[in-house]
Amino acid sequence: xxxxxxxxxxxxxxxxxxxxxxxxxxxxxxxxxxxxxxxxxxxxxxxxxxxxxxxxxxxxxxxxxxxxxxxxxxxxxxxxxxxxxxxxxxxxxxxxxxxxxxxxxxxxxxxxxxxxxxxxxxxxxxxxxxxxxxxxxxxxxxxxxxxxxxxxxxxxxxxxxxxxxxxxxxxxxxxxxxxxxxxxxxxxxxxxxxxxxxxxxxxxxxxxxxxxxxxxxxxxxxxxxxxxxxxxxxxxxxxxxxxxxxxxxxxxx
Amino acid sequence: xxxxxxxxxxxxxxxxxxxxxxxxxxxxxxxxxxxxxxxxxxxxxxxxxxxxxxxxxxxxxxxxxxxxxxxxxxxxxxxxxxxxxxxxxxxxxxxxxxxxxxx
Numbered sequence: 001x002x003x004x005x006x007x008x009x010x011x012x013x014x015x016x017x018x019x020x021x022x023x024x025x026x027x028x029x030x031x032x033x034x035x036x037x038x039x040x041x042x043x044x045x046x047x048x049x050x051x052x053x054x055x056x057x058x059x060x061x062x063x064x065x066x067x068x069x070x071x072x073x074x075x076x077x078x079x080x081x082x083x084x085x086x087x088x089x090x091x092x093x094x095x096x097x098x099x100x101x102x103x104x105x106x107x108x109x110x111x112x113x114x115x116x117x118x119x120x121x122x123x124x125x126x127x128x129x130x131x132x133x134x135x136x137x138x139x140x141x142x143x144x145x146x147x148x149x150x151x152x153x154x155x156x157x158x159x160x161x162x163x164x165x166x167x168x169x170x171x172x173x174x175x176x177x178x179x180x181x182x183x184x185x186x187x188x189x190x191x192x193x194x195x196x197x198x199x200x201x202x203x204x205x206x207x208x209x210x211x212x213x214x215x216x217x218x219x220x221x222x223x224x225x226x227x228x229x230x231x232x233x234x235x236x237x238x239x240x241x242x243x244x245x246x247x248x249x250x251x252x253x
Numbered sequence: 254x255x256x257x258x259x260x261x262x263x264x265x266x267x268x269x270x271x272x273x274x275x276x277x278x279x280x281x282x283x284x285x286x287x288x289x290x291x292x293x294x295x296x297x298x299x300x301x302x303x304x305x306x307x308x309x310x311x312x313x314x315x316x317x318x319x320x321x322x323x324x325x326x327x328x329x330x331x332x333x334x335x336x337x338x339x340x341x342x343x344x345x346x347x348x349x350x351x352x353x354x355x356x
Contacts, residue, residue, distance in 0.1 A: 020335065027340045041260055048264035053299065058263055060302045065311055068259030076266040078298050081291045086274020095275070104271040160348030163322025166307045167343020170323060173299035174330045185293050186300035193301040197309045205309070206301045213297020217290035 010123035013236050014114045014130030021052070021110050022138020028055055029146020031165050034156030035063035039147045046143040050136060051108050053172055054078045057206075060165060066203020074206045085112040092116070093125055106132025110236070117237040131236075175235075189213050318350035 032042035045055045054075040061071035086107045095103040115128035153159050177183050189209040196205035307319045325346035329339045
């Protein structure tokens with residue numbers, strides 16, 4: 001039974017994800033200006049690139065003294081998963097005409113997770129669009145606030161902003177380490193990075209790690225599940241004991 | 254100026270990648286191997302970025318306050334803190350260690 005938008009479970013989850021995710025645009029904005037980008041460049045990344053992991057990758061490479069090419073390369077490789085998400089969402093929602101382009105732009109971890117967690121087509125659509133568009137608006141607003149605040153802070157090291165960047169990357173990685181294989185890939189790529197740092201220009205060690213990760217994905221772990229680590233980096237539908245999960249909630253509606 | 258060029262290149266690459274998922278026939282990309290590579294790439298790049306931002310200074314490996322930030326962030330994540338709290342904990346650890354005299 002279609003419910004109105006105010007009582008829509010997809011829209012409700014999408015909205016709460018949008019608020020939580022939009023808020024951490026603050027940290028992206030502040031870190032981007034501390035890595036040396038100006039406020040306009042920072043905002044351009046949030047408006048046009050619009051994929052948290054790729055945006056953090058871009059500024060992470062720049063902050064370490066890497067070239068723009070290495071930064072764009074790391075961001076592009078990290079965005080490949082969005083193409084796979086796009087395939088899933090296209091099969092699920094079939095957007096047509098201009099909506100396809102809009103849907104593509106807001107295809108990110110959070111909108112996919114919100115949408116695929118719903119069981120009814122209408123709610124899958126509502127979840128996708130509310131999460132995607134809601135995050136787009138809030139992420140950009142908070143990026144701008146963070147960039148202006150970061151600009152006013154002065155010496156970024158005094159405020160520990162380099163430590164904040166480390167924490168942000170670990171925070172993006174952490175939810176993907178659900179299996180032993182994922183942990184092994186992370187350790188292998190961390191070691192490859194440390195080995196490469198003294199020998200190649202800044203930024204390039206990250207691309208070396210990408211080659212290692214790609215090779216492991218292509219040749220290794222045949223017995224592992226498909227799409228290792230390709231679950232989006234959050235679960236908007238936690239089901240604590242004693243309370244019905246999303247499936248049960250749907251059934252009783 | 255050249256940073257602007259690479260920003261726009263990265264933005265274009267990101268959008269084209271997303272759009273391809275919607276335009277390319279499902280058969281072409283619905284290859285288990287490609288899905289797996291997309292997954293391992295994501296893990297590998299994030300692990301590499303974490304380590305590079307922790308110990309790399311130019312082409313040198315350096316142990317400083319950032320390592321403290323990594324440990325503090327890991328503890329916060331293990332305690333299931335939300336993302337923004339993890340980031341603030343990382344910043345506080347690095348700033349605090351520097352106040353105490355760490356490099």
